[in-house]
Amino acid sequence: MSENAPSSVVLIGMPGAGKSTIGQALAIARGQDFVDTDRLIEQREGKSLQAILDMHGYQALRKIEADVLQSSDFSNKVVATGGSAVYSAAAMTHIGQFGPCVFIDIPLAEIIRRVSNFSERGIAGPPGQDLQGVYTERLPLYRRYADISVDGSDLDEAGLLARVVASLAEYNK
Numbered sequence: 001m002s003e004n005a006p007s008s009v010v011l012i013g014m015p016g017a018g019k020s021t022i023g024q025a026l027a028i029a030r031g032q033d034f035v036d037t038d039r040l041i042e043q044r045e046g047k048s049l050q051a052i053l054d055m056h057g058y059q060a061l062r063k064i065e066a067d068v069l070q071s072s073d074f075s076n077k078v079v080a081t082g083g084s085a086v087y088s089a090a091a092m093t094h095i096g097q098f099g100p101c102v103f104i105d106i107p108l109a110e111i112i113r114r115v116s117n118f119s120e121r122g123i124a125g126p127p128g129q130d131l132q133g134v135y136t137e138r139l140p141l142y143r144r145y146a147d148i149s150v151d152g153s154d155l156d157e158a159g160l161l162a163r164v165v166a167s168l169a170e171y172n173k
């Protein structure tokens with residue numbers, strides 16, 4: 001991390017919140033590289049997230065995710081994390097050094113509409129935990145690590161991107 005490098009932006013939130021989708025557009029808007037930490041995990045492990053979950057279980061995936069986050073340089077980037085990144089305080093402390101954490105706050109009902117394939121989506125939670133349980137457990141964690149919270153209710157992708165850009169401008173004032 002260089003003193004003079006432009007700040008990175010880190011997106012956090014539930015699966016289906018739009019971190020990966022908005023992150024790519026935000027990176028283009030900011031003229032920065034985009035990194036999706038899910039892809040870093042898959043590259044490092046040589047397996048898909050679902051294969052890691054199937055072979056080793058959700059706690060192993062969370063540990064791998066925490067290791068990958070803590071050992072990566074996120075300078076001058078827009079970073080889309082996986083929804084389970086917030087389970088590691090050490091990882092969030094490391095990644096937070098590169099720039100503000102933006103929580104994309106989408107209501108549970110909308111997350112449920114978007115994540116219709118819950119059982120195949122590779123969510124890093126215990127067997128039997130449903131999306132409502134995931135949301136209830138994680139909401140306090142997303143709020144804890146958020147420097148900025150963006151309310152994404154009733155916004156399309158372009159509207160959400162615009163609100164994230166405006167929130168970052170306000171934060172940097």
Ligand SMILES: Nc1ncnc2c1ncn2[C@@H]1O[C@H](COP(=O)(O)OP(=O)(O)O)[C@@H](O)[C@H]1O
Binds near residue numbers: 016017152155158160
């Ligand atoms: N307003 C919106 N912002 C972002 N994504 C949206 C929006 N409305 C619908 N979507 C859809 O929701 C999904 C979000 O998925 P994704 O970007 O992979 O989320 P995440 O990385 O947070 O899990 C995409 O299929 C996207 O097209």
Ligand SMILES: O=C(O)C1=C[C@@H](OP(=O)(O)O)[C@@H](O)[C@H](O)C1
Binds near residue numbers: 015019082123124
């Ligand atoms: O919320 C989760 O438990 C997960 C979310 C996924 O990323 P997205 O949040 O980008 O969908 C991915 O990291 C993994 O399948 C676990």
Ligand SMILES: [Mg+2]
Binds near residue numbers: 019020021038080082
């Ligand atoms: Mg994603």
